[in-house]
Amino acid sequence: MPFRCINSDDACDADTESGYQTFLMRHDSSMAETVTGWPSVFLGTGTHRIWEIHTDDGGNAATCVWEVTVEDLSAPYVDCPLTDSLPLYLDGNCELLFPDLRDSITVSDCNGWTNDMLPLPNTLFTSDTLVYMTMYIYDSLGNGRWNNHSIWMTMPHRPLRAPGIFP
Numbered sequence: 001m002p003f004r005c006i007n008s009d010d011a012c013d014a015d016t017e018s019g020y021q022t023f024l025m026r027h028d029s030s031m032a033e034t035v036t037g038w039p040s041v042f043l044g045t046g047t048h049r050i051w052e053i054h055t056d057d058g059g060n061a062a063t064c065v066w067e068v069t070v071e072d073l074s075a076p077y078v079d080c081p082l083t084d085s086l087p088l089y090l091d092g093n094c095e096l097l098f099p100d101l102r103d104s105i106t107v108s109d110c111n112g113w114t115n116d117m118l119p120l121p122n123t124l125f126t127s128d129t130l131v132y133m134t135m136y137i138y139d140s141l142g143n144g145r146w147n148n149h150s151i152w153m154t155m156p157h158r159p160l161r162a163p164g165i166f167p
Contacts, residue, residue, distance in 0.1 A: 025049040043070050045110065075145040076109035076137050082149050089156045090128065096153050098123040102135065105147065111139040125153045 022035040027046025035041055035050075051065040082104055090096045100121035107113050117135045125131070133151045138144030 022050070022052045043068060045070050045072050072109075072111055072139065072141050073143060074109075075143040076107050076113045076139050078137055078145060078147050079106040080104070080147050082147075084150045085130075085152050086149060087152045087154055090125070090153060094126055094155070096125045097121075098125060098131075101133065105135070105137075107137055109139045109143075111141055113137055113139050127153070128155060129153050 023032045024035050024041065025032050026043070026048050028044075047067050047069040049065070049067050051063055053061055053063050055061045082101065088096055088099070098119050098121060100117070102115045102117050102121075105115070107115065115135055115137045117133070119131060119133065129152075131151045131153060133149050135147040136144055137147060
């Protein structure tokens with residue numbers, strides 16, 4: 001509902017600041033609360049009804065009513081310590097079960113979040129390869145962001161040994 005102000009038909013003495021009260025009905029409540037000092041009021045997501053009753057010195061009153069809708073349009077915040085070309089080492093059988101790297105990131109969002117990752121955890125790799133790992137982190141409202149990295153599946157570094165040349 002856009003801003004709506006209901007004015008009194010009574011003539012005012014233009015001193016509407018001499019007495020007014022502000023009330024707030026939060027989206028998840030059926031109780032009105034009196035508001036003093038707007039900078040200290042936090043409005044969470046949802047639609048909140050706000051109204052002010054102004055009274056001048058002559059007893060004339062006017063009420064302004066409006067609704068404020070707070071929407072979450074931001075993707076979750078992601079702090080990721082992973083780096084591109086992160087090496088993961090194949091075992092002695094030249095195999096690697098891809099680890100679940102979703103726990104390596106820190107995510108915060110006011111509406112909860114989900115993290116989808118590809119390749120899926122426990123995907124089997126059997127050769128030295130470079131894999132594009134992607135995570136999509138999104139909240140319950142569909143706001144999301146990508147977190148992508150190149151992961152290098154490789155053999156662990158071993159000293160080279162050649163018969164007859166190196167002992």
